[in-house]
Amino acid sequence: MALDLDQFKQTFFEESAEGLDIMEDGLLNLQPGSPDIDLVNDIFRAAHSMKGAAGNFGFNHVVDFTHALETLLDEMRAGSRNVTEDTVSLLLQSVDCLREMLSVLQEGTDPDESRSVELLQQIHALLENSGDTPATEAVAAEVPAAEVTGWKILFVPNPDLLRTGNDPARLFRVLKDLGTLTVQVSTEQLPSLDQLVPEDCYLSWSLTLLGNVAEEQIREVFEWVEDDCEIEISPLESAAPVQSEVSEQPQRSGTDRRTGGDRRESGGSKEATSIRVGTDKIDSLVNMVGELVITQSMLSQVGRGFDMDRLDALQNGLVQLERNSRELQDAVMRIRMLPINMVFSRFPRLVRDMSQTLGKDIELVVSGEQTELDKTVLEKIGDPLVHLVRNSLDHGIEAPDDRIESGKPPRGTIRLQAAHEGGKIVIQISDDGAGLPVNKILAKARERGLVEPDQTLSKEEVLDLIFQPGFSTADVVTDVSGRGVGMDVVRRNIKALSGMIDVESEEGVGTTFTIRLPLTVAIMDGQLVRVGTETYVLPLVSIVESIQIENQRLNVIASSQQVYTLRNEYIPIVRLHDLFGQKPDSNDLDKQLLVVVEGEGKKAGLVVDELLAQQQVVIKSLETNYMAIEGLSGATILGDGTVAVILDVTGIVHLSSSDLGAPTDLQPTDPQPTDLDHAA
């Protein structure tokens, strides 16, 4: 029972979070003045179901709070209240507050109720004072039998009412909200103690409700239990006889059970996370497992009494098994894929709030929000994106007056786009703001000693400086923001996901940040290469091509760096043997292979001895038990059980260029210290 409750609570929290998202989304789209009634209905429904569910778990302050919201929304729905900017703001704040309340409940920490109390007061003030029609009247208008002053309700539940999860005390509390309630309990059916089944309900009640209440409202309260009980509702003929107070016994036991539940909640499910998966994905999984089972039985049949004549059948079976497992793997990975909308959805709100604070007029255009990516990536990309959007809001878009002055529409635009491109997901954040001031950045960098005074940089290189640690954009443009992470942290976070970030900017026109991320971080297509005696894995996506080295295409630049001429491109050569302290098969480069790779827009040619198989590899972190190592993105376990390290192409290129400047004992065989310069 206790376990079950926890499980339901988890669902409640998830559903409430969704409900809050719906509310927030709806509120943001609500046009003050001329509200879309469907939207208001959506918001109302979300609030209503949350209230109901919260009541079931005894989260009373959530119930009270949502109830107030509901009343407000109901007036909007009925058209008796105008939707104003202020009301929407208040409702949005309430959504935030509810979110906080729920997270507090979920974590089991002590709630800080000052905010909810304050908001509740504001809502009540709004309800009482400025509404065109007070709440009660609005309700009354819908009630046909408004002249009835009270009801007599006979409530005889079936014995198994409690087992269906219903609690009479809760129903009474809801009724109490409708008017003055008196309750009389009947204990006639109560058996003697030795025959009593503790889970059965033996009590019945007669209730008297005084007040301006419609029969439908009472029926609504009993809606969920009407199949489990007998209810008689009759109008009150005379003044209500004063009867005993609300029956204390069942109510108290009810509350006790709930507080117990709360405590369990705090201990148990803090870290539980879950994914909602579409049934189509589950169905395809089930199908694939079915196929796998068929393949397995086929193989075991072949295996029974195997002789060489049936080699063909065995091979076919193995091919099928390979296909099955690959499909299954794809399908399982797809379960982890979630639409990026889960991250994007928080931005309309952010933009709205911040543009109000900053006094700017900004429109957010979101596209490609259905693009799917891995849950892990999704969770970690949120903060960097928030930072970038905040930067665009704060530093990018100018104030309306400045915009008009520079001949732009007063309303600024921030675009948030996501799309699949090859094996990657590309997220772009662009604004039509002031752009990055190249000269200022350069001056700042010189001042900080990041750039030598006589060094000349291309525009791209200057823009790239903003990702340097300690180079806050706030220093360059304004000092408004100064909160949160710098651009170096953004880049670090994105790199940690093996992604990359680029910036393009035109002064006076706007800035665009482009983030490229792998779809998943757990499995990738790898190319196995042999360097000396060791096997290394190169990510297939980073390989441009592999070629036989021709000596006449080799050139030496500045008497140190070897480059390879490939179709009018000069590709710097990285000798993996030197980097990894391995002995090459041959000292002649033309007996070896050159794998041309691309990382962060830079190409490099890696010299290897042999290309081995291409296969999918499961990425295992080196950090789990050791630490991150430059040039390596992880390790994997090959078919024979040995470990092979996965090379990080960007890191390798960086490593070779930095190490070659100062050779270390790790590369004792490095013949010629060189300086890699990818000015291309």
Place this chain on the structure above:
Amino acid sequence: MNQEQSAVTESIIGNSDGTSQYLTFMLNDEEYGFDILRVQEIKGWDSATPIPNTPEYIKGVINLRGTIVPIIDLRKRFVLEEIPYGTTTVVIVVRVEAEDRERIMGVVVDAVSDVYNIADAEQKPPPDFGGGVSVEFVKGLSTVDEKLVILLDIDRLLNAEELKAVDAATN
């Protein structure tokens, strides 16, 4: 056999009154000890995949039932003379706790030796060795059957910061 069993029981009871069990191993004819509660398993030496750009004493990584585990050669770590790995060479897989996380690492030693109960009171603080074995790795010294046993502090010995620091120095 009986004696051993009683020793184990003793130590289990004894833990509360200040004795600990140590797994000892041989390294360059010296006997060293690890807290046995940190030892996960002992396995024979098998090849490891070298990791480039790591300190020399990192032999590489191995596949321990699906987990990538780094292997440290303790002889190299203590700057002792290298000897070829033989039949008694083993990897002691230990749990390292540092920076609020747990790591699994393997340590290559010449041979495993014994399990001793050593009272905490019998541990003497290490003297200053000068060079060679860095004193900070040594938790204490103890004498068992008139032999000296050097008790090592695993968390300090295999601290990632330590590994990183050395890494930075070699680069």
